[in-house]
Amino acid sequence: MADVKPFRAIRPTKDKVAFVVSKSYQEYSQNELKASLKFNPFTFLHIINPGFKFDKKVTGSKRFALVRNRYLEFLEEGIFKKDKSPGYYLYEINNSDFKSYGLFCATSVADYRNGIIKKHEDTIKRREELFANYLKTVRFNTEPVLMTYEENLSTKNLMESQKSKSPDYHFTTTDKVTHKLWVISEIETCKQIEEEFKKVKKLYIADGHHRSASSDLLCNLLDNKNVNTEKASSFFMSYLIPESEIKIYEFNRMIKDLNGLDKEEFLIRLDAYYRIENKGAMLYRPSRKNHFSMYLDGEFYALYLRKKVYNFTDALSRLDTQILYTTILQPILGISDLRNDKRIAYGCGKHNSIHMKNEIDSGNFEVGFSMLPVTIKEIKEIADAGLVMPPKSTYIEPKLRSGLAIYEI
Known part of the structure; x- marks a missing residue:
């Protein structure tokens, strides 16, 4: 009590x-x-x-x-x-x-x-x-x-x-x-x-x-x-x-470079975990969990997680911020320390996606990712299991x- x-x-x-x-x-x-x-x-x-x-x-x-x-x-x-x-x-x-x-x-x-x-x-x-x-x-x-x-x-x-x-x-x-x-x-x-x-x-x-x-x-x-x-x-x-x-709002992730990859190599690496659809220049938002919006080189992409090649083991592994980290940020873009790596920045709030697009179009960042907000149910599941969310998972x-x-x- x-x-x-x-x-x-x-x-x-x-x-x-x-x-x-x-x-x-x-x-x-x-x-x-x-x-x-x-x-x-x-x-x-x-x-x-x-x-x-x-x-x-x-x-x-x-x-x-x-x-x-x-x-x-x-x-x-x-x-x-x-x-x-x-x-x-x-x-x-x-x-x-x-x-x-x-x-x-x-x-x-x-x-x-x-x-x-x-x-x-x-x-x-x-x-x-x-x-x-x-x-x-x-x-x-x-x-x-x-x-x-x-x-x-x-x-x-x-x-x-x-x-x-x-x-x-x-x-x-x-x-x-x-x-x-x-x-x-x-x-x-x-x-x-x-x-x-x-x-x-x-x-x-x-x-x-x-x-x-x-x-x-x-x-x-x-x-x-x-x-x-x-x-x-x-x-x-x-x-x-x-x-x-x-x-609860989400935090976008904006990364300064593609870790030495060109655009085509990067997309090929993403294809291992995601079905990729080019959505063009119009602002695009993800529509469900395990689904990300990516902005790269003036275009938005829909990334749909290939669930047959990803292991859901606990509440943390089902969290979108964790999925993004384990499938893209760490293995492909080489970002291990989400709190201190200078190559990554975060944006939050209602006009989050527009801000992310402007930052990338201005050349301050190379690629950005957005997702749906974490739910209160997910927060409770993580806390009850004694697990820890990645930094900048929630803006409340x-x-x-x-x-x-x-x-x-």
């Missing part, structure tokens, strides 16, 4: 929340970033980019300490307030394409260690340690781990009953995304939510594998490897979202804003 707890969040005041919350740092162009920092004194970007105050770039432990200082300043200036009692935070995000809701809460390091919280990606030890040291210094977390669960009627009714009330936050950001947040702090309702999630046998990490691993490592550092249910460091902030409320929405709810450690 999942141990899901309420917590006392640090939150922006209602009159400033629209100015405080920010997208992920990487989503801003340099011009956007500079403008936000220069003209918006309330943006959370000031906390995570503390060197702006001194017109200086700072890194490492110095940056961590300054992040802590900027955070304390936001508290001192009344931009942030700490809730008086523990609660859950129901959050709905709505844009023109997609609407979903989920619950900010505290999830257990013990559940992560015991496999109740399931993962499907490998983590890099260096990144785990870096973020754990960051958390140890700043002592707060504003980036929840996105987890999904199989919703039952009871949890759904609980959430819907809260959404029928007036939200504590209701605002729209400049990218035309509408945000609503309900604070759930009534003792009986919190107990009911906690009990309902005890009926949930598994939580699946959708996004935030390194944040989960870093929280586990932080618990080791602060609590000598022991889980103490009375301490904040034995939990970490998560955003629990029903399976039906997430949207919603992408949450920083600074909306903060968990103190």
Whole structure:
């Protein structure tokens, strides 16, 4: 059963929340970033980019300490307030394409260690340690781990009953995304939510594998490897979202060269595993699993896997990103390290295929591949089997804003 707890969040005041919350740092162009920092004194970007105050770039432990200082300043200036009692935070995000809701809460390091919280990606030890040291210094977390669960009627009714009330936050950001947040702090309702999630046998990490691993490592550092249910460091902030409320996009693969092969040799090598159809210059998308779209030399190709020559042995072997890796990327194009090889790049999102075509037409890459998105069923099968997906297998929405709810450690 999942141990899901309420917590006392640090939150922006209602009159400033629209100015405080920010997208992920990487989503801003340099011009956007500079403008936000220069003209918006309330943006959370000031906390995570503390060197702006001194017109200086700072890194490492110095940056961590300054992040802590900027955070304390936001508290001192009344931009942030700490809730008086523990609660859950129901959050709905709505844009023109997609609407979903989920619950900010505290999830257990013990559940992560015991496999109740399931993962499907490998983590890099260096990144785990870096973020754990960051958390140890700043002592707060504003980036929840996105987890999904199989919703039952009871949890759904609980959430819907809260959404029928007036939200504590209701605002729209400049990218035309509408945000609503309900604070759930009534003792009986919190107990009911906690009990309902005890009926949930598994939580699946959708996004935030390194944040989960870093929280586990932080618990080791602060609590000598022991889980103490009375301490904040034995939990970490998560955003629990029903399976039906997430949207999964694929990542395209773009490769800079054909590994010394000319076009004809490359197509002949592909023919061993695929039935190939030339679809011409018109944009072409794959229509089913084990079916890929390839863009090469100004033309799209349909690649249909020859299943009689490919062995399906487990959930990983059936995954399209793994099939592409084992039949093309590694043996033909010579790409073994999908995470670090400079010859491969990835694109994601709705306009993914158009971006891939433009990049190849511009000469930045030689060939590109697209596929259907991974399904939630595939994610769960991989996680339940203890297997690991290739890097960049899923791009998952919603992408949450920083600074909306903060968990103190």
